[in-house]
Amino acid sequence: MSRISTPDLPATPYKFYRPDARLIGVAAKAALLADYWDAPFAGAATDGAEFGFRDEVYWFYKSARPITKSEAGAHSLMNRRDSSVVSLPRDFDTECSLTMGVAGDLIQAEGLEQSKNILFSNVADILFEKDLSFANYESVAAEDDIVKKALGDGRSFTMCCSKAQYSTLTQHNGKRFSVLNTANNHTFDLDLAGLETTQKLLEQDGIVSIGTPRDIEEYGRGSVLTINGIKIGFVSATFGIRRFKLPVHQRHRIHVAKLCSKYVAPELELLKQQIADCKAQGCDFIVGSLHWGWEFEFFPRESQIEAAHALVEAGVDLLLGHHPHVIQPVEIYPTKRDPNRIAVIAYSLGSTTFGWFTAPYMMLSLMLDIQLSKGTVDGEQRTYIAAAKPIPVFRHHFMQDGKLLMRIEKLVEHLAPSGKMTSSVQQMNEYAKLVLGDSYAR
Template sequence: MPYVLPTNPLEDCPVSPEIQEAIQKARIFGWWDFPLDDVGVDELEFTDNDIAYWHYTSGNPVTRTKRQVSEAIFKDNASIVRLPKGFKAKQSLTLGGAGDLIRANGLEQSKDILFEGIEDILFRKDVLISNYESVVVDEQVAKNYAVDGKSFIMCCSEAQYKTLTGHKGRCFDILNVANNHSLDMGCQALSLTQNLMERDGIVDIGAPRTPEEYGRAKVFSCNGIRLGLVSVTFSLNGLPVPEGKDFRVHTSKLMSRHVPTDLTLLRAQIQDCKEKGCDFIIASIHWGVEFEFFPRLRQIEAAHSLIEEGVDLILGHHPHVIQPVEYYRTKRDPNRVAVIAYSLGSLTWGWYTDPHLILSLVVNFGLAKGRHGKETKTYIESAAAIPVFRNIVRDGDRALMRIEKLWDHISLDDHDASSIRKMKEYFDLAMGGCSTKAHSSRPVNIGGSPV
């Protein structure tokens, strides 16, 4: 593993002279300091301008947004999350959520080290959920697809899969597999990945095995609370779905530049949750514009619509950077506060070092089920968004990845104080300029000197 690591994809991925010229002009004239209004995010709709915008913003993230976006998502904050007066709790559970789990060359060397610094906010919760974005294939299949660590194809070995999905004997409970990389290696690789998850007791969502499962939700029960799980991705990176396999991944046009946001498939799953008697509905949605710190207005409108139709918690992913967490008091139930995490960022990815790419969020929730008047309800009792980042350290001739809490490094003589300060700025930006921190003791270094 080289010790001189790429800072971002702009540095690591070669582009054509024409795109490089567009990037240079954008940097000089500041064209893309604001979100590009007409942007293609699905590969089927990409233009050269979209490709240039992607590469430029990967190294120069978009930190501005329109006024109506900020006014909508920052109307309330976590202080409104509480159980209604007179509520009598009978059951409860704790939930930990994280963003993208993505491959990195050599990541298997960080087995049981990767999550060591955030074990308490993930692996000590009753239920763990994340987005798994690297299908599992053997070495020969990866070679056939020319996976060299710099392509946009996401796959990993079984050893990396084990590193990404478990920690010291505990695995994630629920993993979304509906994302733009679901079919990078075809349906067979997706099936193999799902088989491994089934072996390990992990519930996968978003990729039906049969036509009968298409448009259906899955249910996960814990501590007497039935969680309904719905999921969809905006894209499959333009890859064709094999004939007769249209059901294989829950896919909807959520971000198309040509057609309105299509919530039909999500609505079908929400209805299925209701018919199955679920107490609380979680939507895992793969969407958004990469490297932008705020969602688009159409996403906010879609999220609010889904909440009013029955979703209680939305966990978003795909942009590779964090986005706001919205606390939304519903019209369908004035006592209910739903939470919308528009993007949790990428918990793991390549060995990049730019602050906007290594920062992500872990969200923690307490759910309570009980009686309110004559009805049985399940509400969010507590909510917290915790900033974490990927730290890379040397251990002899190895580079190891360890995810750590940002607050454990604030005000300390850290090895890269400027990077820590920048991540705090990004977190404050995404949280509306008002962060709440809970300091804890400094994490234990895993050996060697920082990269």
């Protein structure tokens, strides 16, 4: 892996973003010197609307020093991470099948448009040679002048991008993502106009957007599409939105619920309403997209694990999580509702793209290679996950013809015997082993 010749790329968000108050920065620096948090802060907020002073300090602290320990109640998760156990029942008679590629957050980076048709070139087989591809799209699009004004010096928490960057993020050599989640905390960073511009672009490109209903009749309903004879329903929600307040008559424009509040238990009714709608439409398989979790923590909170299991038992077959900017475990969960069904829960896929951060935990993300099969078992028609493989990938930054470019690389292709790997690759491999468990290490 070639070294970056540009010396001023930020290592971490701590070095890049500015706290709202100087005292927050001072307190975060002191906490880092004291190594204050080595486990999840139990009372921390993740929704900006619930942030207090200590939450702000904790955010900046872990953006520089991610939390690698889990809550005590999350330990049982460690025994359910072996994706090799995902298979079809012995007597399953396959009628049709479908392949699916999944990525994490797609977030803007200054100058990323120069990496068009380069960004995904080494992972195109995972994403764009499948029957269906999915990611979380987290940078609303607008005209260049609007984006330039909104981003300022680039150090604000606003996530938006030009139409050229949108194109770079959503396609590769003319092949596009099939489905993109647009319900996240940055959906309204350019107010309602930014979402509407983004939705128009997605519609023009034939990409299905989920989680942001245009009409009030769509609120609380799933998004359904049929591929290869398999009817798939998508349900989606975000834990919150930043600052922008929707007018009362526009509150149907996003599926938002208190999924990770520090005050109340996860609210799942909106998601269960969408699940029920997918069932009513006769879906064979249901995918859940959740924008949730605590940033820069390598393991989900116990409340998330319980919520994920509840959603699976309600009908979700594949759950795709995003928001924490780092990877979290992929749980292999045998369901109680169907003894033959194994659900896959990816608590956080990390950020496929997000600025030019060079810290290994920021560069690393996960993609999923999924195969679905529809057929019969015991005289009943079912659609199951036939195979599921988490694939660690990372953002490789390099100079070419005087331009700073980005390309997503498969981590395994950069592994080498001890002593021959770069320190960055070695650290990313350790994080992957921590999160994915022994099955990855093998």
